[in-house]
Amino acid sequence: MNSQPIASDILLKRLKTFDFLKELDNETLSTLAKSAVWKVFAPDSVVFWEGDTETNLYYLQYGSLKVLKSSPDGREQVLKFIETDEIFNEVGVLAKRPNPATAIALEESGIWLIPRHALEEIISVHPRTAMQIIENMADKIIELVMLATDLSLKTVEARFAELLLEQAEGDVIERRRWTNQTELAARLGTVPDVLSRVIRGLTKAELIEMDKQHIRILDRAGLEERAMLQWK
């Protein structure tokens, strides 16, 4: 992980491209440019630890992360994957709470850190930005509600089927370096062996097909049935 200041004008240009800041005027942005910090995280490096009180808002410019909690016996539960263009750590920066989970880079990731004071200034002048943050948090609450109820009420097979249906573009899911069974299992709240068994089952039933590069849905209707989607 290394940290490097970037000339303010270049930064300003970049800030304008952020979804999250789209509505702000030039002046506000250039103030921001002066206080934001740019960091690059190596694959597998920790962006922040559970328990940290991290007072920056993060904006993921490129790369991807996982947010997780782990148990003493080594199992981990992935709570969320973070993709390009997302902001995170609202909890730490605005509510001043210790972060409830750990964030780890899945690949090399470039992240902007926006310090609390800068953010608070923006909010006090642009309530619309506050609303955007609130909407982001609402989405996270919805996702966590889904996660919790799925963990409680659905089988591993159903959760996996659901995940496939969500992720598929057309009927194919591209597998990336970190879309391996270990990570998928952590995401689903189980262990690799169990997932492997589930995959075997779905493959035998000719609902899916899987190789190193892709997962292909062969029978969407059948998969939907396994996902128990009737009641969502």
Added chain:
Amino acid sequence: MNSQPIASDILLKRLKTFDFLKELDNETLSTLAKSAVWKVFAPDSVVFWEGDTETNLYYLQYGSLKVLKSSPDGREQVLKFIETDEIFNEVGVLAKRPNPATAIALEESGIWLIPRHALEEIISVHPRTAMQIIENMADKIIELVMLATDLSLKTVEARFAELLLEQAEGDVIERRRWTNQTELAARLGTVPDVLSRVIRGLTKAELIEMDKQHIRILDRAGLEERAMLQWK
């Protein structure tokens, strides 16, 4: 469930007592008083349904609620209990998302409904209120993260032990009408039979004692061990 307008001056007096609105000036509050609606919900009545797009912010003046999702086979997962003085449905009112869960009154409950437009006015003038809402949402995110990871990584026994330790004042938990095994099981993400088994186990081990009115912790250290608290 019945709905009754209340003379604005009485209402105004009440609004001032809300934690949530403490910092607002008289004028803002009296505007609010004109648009807020008061409702009383009978025990077991539904405050809102999953899937509803409910555009009011709720403030629970007295009573208590449970927020839950249920599966087609009748099992339910309680996501949260709501107690006096809490606000809820930020998701519905501010993010305009369909509500992800259902809320049901556990006992007779009196609730203020604050319509979206009134809330948005307050926020635009008092950014501090926006911050309070954000902090509330952050707390909910933290709670949901705990719930999800506990469901994934802990046993029913550990979750129950944890709940007892959290809820106990001194070493005693007062049982209310709805603190029965059915509700507790739904809260813990399991079924009454399993919880009953767990209670038997903890009672035999002389860690707790339970009757109709109370749950008593006999051995806090032992219970903490069962709750697997080392790593939280």
Added chain:
DNA sequence: TGAAAAACCCGACATAAGTCGGAGCGCGAA
């Protein structure tokens, strides 16, 4: 390029959790 590490596979087994039948209790409505 070759060795070590990581991922994956699979059957056998262990354990946590869910289900079922049946029975007792207590409370509230008729």
Added chain:
DNA sequence: TTCGCGCTCCGACTTATGTCGGGTTTTTCA
């Protein structure tokens, strides 16, 4: 008071999930 329903309890059973040992394949990187 009696009836019936819902809560509680309990043992026996099933099922989902996790664990282990051992193997093969793939990836990594020195």
